[in-house]
Structures are given as structure tokens and as C-alpha cells.
Amino acid sequence: MYENNLRLFDPRKSSVWRLTLAxxxxxxxxxxxxxxLIYQLLLGEQSRQVERRLDAEKTRIEALASEFDKQSFFQQxxxxxxxxxxxxxxxxxxxxxxxxxxxxxxxxxxxxxVVFPVLDTGRGQIRLLTTGKxxxxxxxxxxxxxxxxxxxxxxxxxxxASWTFILAIALTGLFGYLFSRRHLRRVNYFxxxxxxxxxxxxxxxxxxxxxxxxxxxLAAHINTMLDAVEENFALVQGITDNxxxxxxxxxxxLKLNLEQRLQKxxxxxxxxxxxxxxxxxxxxxxxxxxxxxGQFPLQLETIDSSQLANDISEILQPSAEQNxxxxxxxxxxxxxxxxDRNLLFQAIFNLVENAIKYAGKGATIKIIIAEKSISxxxxxxxxxxxxxxxxxKRFYRSDPARQKEGFGLGLATVxxxxxxxxxxxxxxxxxxxxxxxxxx
Amino acid sequence: xxxxxxxxxxxxxxxxxxxxxxxxxxxxCAEDGQQGLMLATCEHYDAIILDRMLPKLDGLQVLLALRAxxxxxxxxxxxxxxxxxxxxxxxxxxxxxxxxxxxSFSELAIRVxxxxxxxxxxxPLSTKISLANLSLDYSNQRVEVNTKTVNLQPKxxxxxxxxxxxxxxxxxxxxxxxxxxxxxxxxxxxxxxVHIARLRKKLTEASAQLEIETVRGVGYRLKxxxx
Numbered sequence: 001m002y003e004n005n006l007r008l009f010d011p012r013k014s015s016v017w018r019l020t021l022a023x024x025x026x027x028x029x030x031x032x033x034x035x036x037l038i039y040q041l042l043l044g045e046q047s048r049q050v051e052r053r054l055d056a057e058k059t060r061i062e063a064l065a066s067e068f069d070k071q072s073f074f075q076q077x078x079x080x081x082x083x084x085x086x087x088x089x090x091x092x093x094x095x096x097x098x099x100x101x102x103x104x105x106x107x108x109x110x111x112x113x114v115v116f117p118v119l120d121t122g123r124g125q126i127r128l129l130t131t132g133k134x135x136x137x138x139x140x141x142x143x144x145x146x147x148x149x150x151x152x153x154x155x156x157x158x159x160x161a162s163w164t165f166i167l168a169i170a171l172t173g174l175f176g177y178l179f180s181r182r183h184l185r186r187v188n189y190f191x192x193x194x195x196x197x198x199x200x201x202x203x204x205x206x207x208x209x210x211x212x213x214x215x216x217x218l219a220a221h222i223n224t225m226l227d228a229v230e231e232n233f234a235l236v237q238g239i240t241d242n243x244x245x246x247x248x249x250x251x252x253x254l255k256l257n258l259e260q261r262l263q264k265x266x267x268x269x270x271x272x273x274x275x276x277x278x279x280x281x282x283x284x285x286x287x288x289x290x291x292x293x294g295q296f297p298l299q300l301e302t303i304d305s306s307q308l309a310n311d312i313s314e315i316l317q318p319s320a321e322q323n324x325x326x327x328x329x330x331x332x333x334x335x336x337x338x339x340d341r342n343l344l345f346q347a348i349f350n351l352v353e354n355a356i357k358y359a360g361k362g363a364t365i366k367i368i369i370a371e372k373s374i375s376x377x378x379x380x381x382x383x384x385x386x387x388x389x390x391x392x393k394r395f396y397r398s399d400p401a402r403q404k405e406g407f408g409l410g411l412a413t414v415x416x417x418x419x420x421x422x423x424x425x426x427x428x429x430x431x432x433x434x435x436x437x438x439x440x
Numbered sequence: 441x442x443x444x445x446x447x448x449x450x451x452x453x454x455x456x457x458x459x460x461x462x463x464x465x466x467x468x469c470a471e472d473g474q475q476g477l478m479l480a481t482c483e484h485y486d487a488i489i490l491d492r493m494l495p496k497l498d499g500l501q502v503l504l505a506l507r508a509x510x511x512x513x514x515x516x517x518x519x520x521x522x523x524x525x526x527x528x529x530x531x532x533x534x535x536x537x538x539x540x541x542x543x544s545f546s547e548l549a550i551r552v553x554x555x556x557x558x559x560x561x562x563x564p565l566s567t568k569i570s571l572a573n574l575s576l577d578y579s580n581q582r583v584e585v586n587t588k589t590v591n592l593q594p595k596x597x598x599x600x601x602x603x604x605x606x607x608x609x610x611x612x613x614x615x616x617x618x619x620x621x622x623x624x625x626x627x628x629x630x631x632x633x634v635h636i637a638r639l640r641k642k643l644t645e646a647s648a649q650l651e652i653e654t655v656r657g658v659g660y661r662l663k664x665x666x667x
Contacts, residue, residue, distance in 0.1 A: 244520060245493065245520045248520040248541040248542055249449050249452070249520065249541070251541070251542040252449075252452055252520075252541045252542035252543065253449070253451050253452055253455070254542070255542040255543070255544060256452065256455050256456070256459070256542075256544075256545055257455070258657070259544055259545050259546065259657075259658060260455070260459065260545070262655070262656075262657065262658065266655075266656070268657070269655065269656025269657040269658075270656065270657070271657070272656065272657025272658065273629075273656055273657045275657070276657060279542055280626065280628075283540075297528070299528060311621060311623070314595060315621060315627065315631060315635075316631065318634035318635055318637075318638055319630060319631055319634050322634060341623070342623055342624045342625055345623045345625060346625055349625070349627065353628075353631075
């Protein structure tokens, strides 16, 4: 499951991607500030100049209106009109400017202004005018100045600024995505190697590129650590093998001697049974340790799980009947798998034997073979949630008094055998106990 | 029958020597690999019992060297390590059987006997084995007591046949399990006990005059009833 998570891991879930998003947000804010500032400094100032110019003109016209009579006032306006860059229009009963085809009604009073396009009939082109009106006793005077350059600049600026903004954010995002993918690939590689080590391949090492970056340093550290672990492990393994060897020679002497004396003293059978029990526990522990550390080479062959189930059912049926139980085999879809015949036999055997021991009198035990899975199910009293978590641990037994026969290694061994075969073991307890072995 | 025992532990060597002599074998002993290999190549033996870990020359090396000379003497490997790869490499190197320490003498004796039988195989004159008033014919899978057929399940038949093949000898549970169910596994005491109990019951019901004796801590022995 862990492996699947790794493979499906989305680069967008990496910490680098989150950093990228934060970085993109900061870039966006900074860019917005810079653009606003440049706008205000360059174009805003020009707009304000136009407004100041119109405002000054307004003051002048208001002064004229208060000093001169109507006729002189308009004569003066004509003079202004001919000498300045400000266009002046008015509309009155006896005189109207002919320069414009029309004047919109909604021109605001200065210092408010409005920009509108007009067709300059003289030059045959559309011009943009910034206009505002001045109210005088002789009627409304409209002041206008051509600002199409400025307007064009504002439009261009806005469009360039938007494109720059979009491009900057897109590039930040793209590079962030690529970086996080690259980053994640290396992290995944680290994880995959860690998983190999976890599965018993202690000689797995991380290769590095000698760029001296943080990953290379981390890889070098991990490799050094693994060297040490492997060395210690070999040492411990050597000790285990030596203990096994050194213990087994005297145990052999003891067993051979007891067996010989048994001919004359049949009551020695009890001692011999105790010795066998010690030897069996010892062997089971050694076997479990070797399985867990991947030091148990598998003799792979194609196994018919139905054959296993039928054999086990046949072997254990009499034991079950002694407990008033029955064992049924149900095969809905045959399952052939590649594995070690003796180990897989032991795994299923342990599960059924456990069911016989713990399901209680009168229970029905089923071995069910379905699509790529084999389950051992009973309708006994099951186990509680806490026990369920602990069952596959070494020496864990749900009966605290340890009255039942066994060493508490059964399910731990099943788990180890499953792990060694890359099979999954699921334990559950609903209306009894169910152990299910499945292939991915 | 002449055996060669190559074992470095003096006590075990002496014990096994006595025990095999008692069984009627002749025995040569070697305490290290070199000596063992020398004897194995120069002398003729019916079977060789070879320890896996030996001083001077490792058991596996002895075996490879022996097979390289063309000798086909059956070899049983004894090992203290109980690693599956040991078993596999041992058998691949030319070993014929494998036994893990600590072992029971009864089991070793039967395995050696089986090895010799297999090696010097001639077609048996009869497909029938009998003991007391029971006879078993493996050509037609039939068991009779006083010419009356006894109904046995296939596995019960195999169990009885193995016991009859080794009548009056102690047969361990592992041996029975291995020969009847063909898994290399120790199923524990109870499991085989109930099968034996069933077989015993069927034989008693058919009034067979034989007895499957349980020897605590070791296994079973089939013999004719004393009465």
C-alpha cells in the first residue's frame, strides 16, 4: 500500500510545490506594487498635468467672464482659441462653434473631466479629447485637449503590464512544478531504497551525483548509516548462527541420551517432550527471524491453493472434530500462485490451527478460495479490536494465562511468510475471526 | 551393512557409534572433513552420515569432492543451522537426505535405512506386507484382516503402509508427516496423534492383532499384539 502511495504521489502535494505557490503569491503582490508605482510616476503624472492645464484655463475664463461684457468675452475666447493648444467650444443663442459635430450632454464641470472620441473632420481621423466644462454667466464653455497619445500610452501600458504579470506568474508556477517534480523524484528514490532495506535488502545503497547538494549529502549520510547497520547486522547474524550451532550440539547430545534411556525408563518421555518443546520454540524463533530479515531463500514453484486447502482440511479435520468443529473448503475461483510450497502450507496451517484452538466448541471453520485470495474464516467468538492489532506480534497471545498450547509465534510467522511472498494479510473480526491472504 | 559417520563432536560420535552398532551396523568414524573424505573415497560404504560443519574441510566440500570421484554412496547431511538454503545447497551438492540437529536417533536410523533401501532397490517379490493377521497389498490398495477387507481412507492407507514398512521400529511424527502428506513441516504432537487414534480405532474394530504403540517424546511403533 505504501508503495502504491509513492507511485501515485502527486508533485502538487510536495512541500516544494507549496513553497512555489507561496513564492508565486509574493511575486504577484510585488509585481502589482511595482506596476502601480510606475504607472503613477509616468502616466499618472501626465494625466494630472492635463487636468492642471484645463483647471488653469478654467480660472482664466471665469476671470474673463466677470470682467468683460458678453461680446468682448467671446472675442477674447476666439483669441485664446487661436493661440493655444486648448480647444474651446461654446453653444449659445447667436454663435456656435462649428469645429465639432456634436458635444455630449454629460460633460462634467471642471475639475472633473471626461475622455471621449470625436471625428476630426479637418484631419479625417478620430481623436481622443479630455474635456470639462466651465459654467459662466454667458453659458457653458467646454474646454478640451487632445490626449490620444496619453490614452494610447495608458492602454499600451496596461496591456504590457498584464502580459508581464501573467507571464511572470506562469513561469514561477512552471519552474516550481518542474523543481518539485525533480525534488520528489529524488525523495521517492530515497523512499524506494528505504523500503528495500525494510524488506531485508540491507545492501541497498543510494547512488549520488557528486554535486554536493543537500540530497547528495543526505544520501552519503544514509549510506554510511546503512554500512554501519549492515555490519552490525552481519555481526548479530554471526552471533545468532554461532548460538544456534553451539546450542544445538549439546541439545543433540541431550536428546540422543534421553532417547536412549527411554528404552529402560519410559517415564523419561515427559522430559523428552519438554525438550522437544524447547527445541521447537527455538527453531520457530530462528525461522521467524530469518524470514523477517529476508534470509530465508524461497524455493519457488507454482502452487495450487486448492490443493493446499484440501490437504490442510484433511490433516486438521480430526483435530477439529475432537473439538466438535468442522472444516469446510469452498473454492469459488481457483488460485494458482508462485511461492514456497512448505512455507505457504505452514501459513494456512497456522491459520486453521489457530481457528481450531480459539473459535470454541461447535464452530464452523471455512477455507475460502476466491479471486486471488485465500481466507480462513470461523464463526467463533472472535477477538477484540485491541487484540486484533497485536496478534501478528511475536509472543502475543490473547489469553493472558497462556493456557493454550503454542508459543505465540503462529500469526507472526504467517505475517512474515506473507511479507516474504509480497502477499497481504488482513485480519478482521466480525461474527468470528477472519484471516485473508491476498495478492495485489 | 557398513556406514561412515563424519561428525566432529566426540560425544555425539560415540553415542551414534554405539547406537548403530546395537542396530547391527558396522561403523567407521571420522572426526574431520579430510579424514572423512579419505575414508569415503577409499572404502566401500552402504551410506554416509555427514555433518555439515566440520573442521579442516567443510561437509559440503567433502560431498562435492566425493561426487566428483564418481562415488554414488547415499549421503545424509546433518546440519545445525537449519537454513533452507543449507538444505537446498546440501541436496544440490549431491546429498540424498538432510536432517537438522537436534535430531532423534530413531529418525536418523529410519532415514539411513530408507536411503540404503532406495540405493539398492530391487523389485520386491511381493506387493504384500503383512503383520499378525493383517495384510496390506499396495498394488490394489487393499487391507485385509483375516481375509476381511478393512475400509481405509487413502491417507490412512499410506500411514499404515509406512508403519508396516518399518514395523517394530520407532517412527517419528516428522517422518510420518513427510511420507504421508509430503510437506516438510513439523505439525506438532496432537495433529498426528488424532490420525493415529483413528487408524488404531479402525484396526481394533476389524480385530487386527496388532498395536500402534505411542512412545512419548519420539513417535510410534507398530508391532503385533502380545496376546
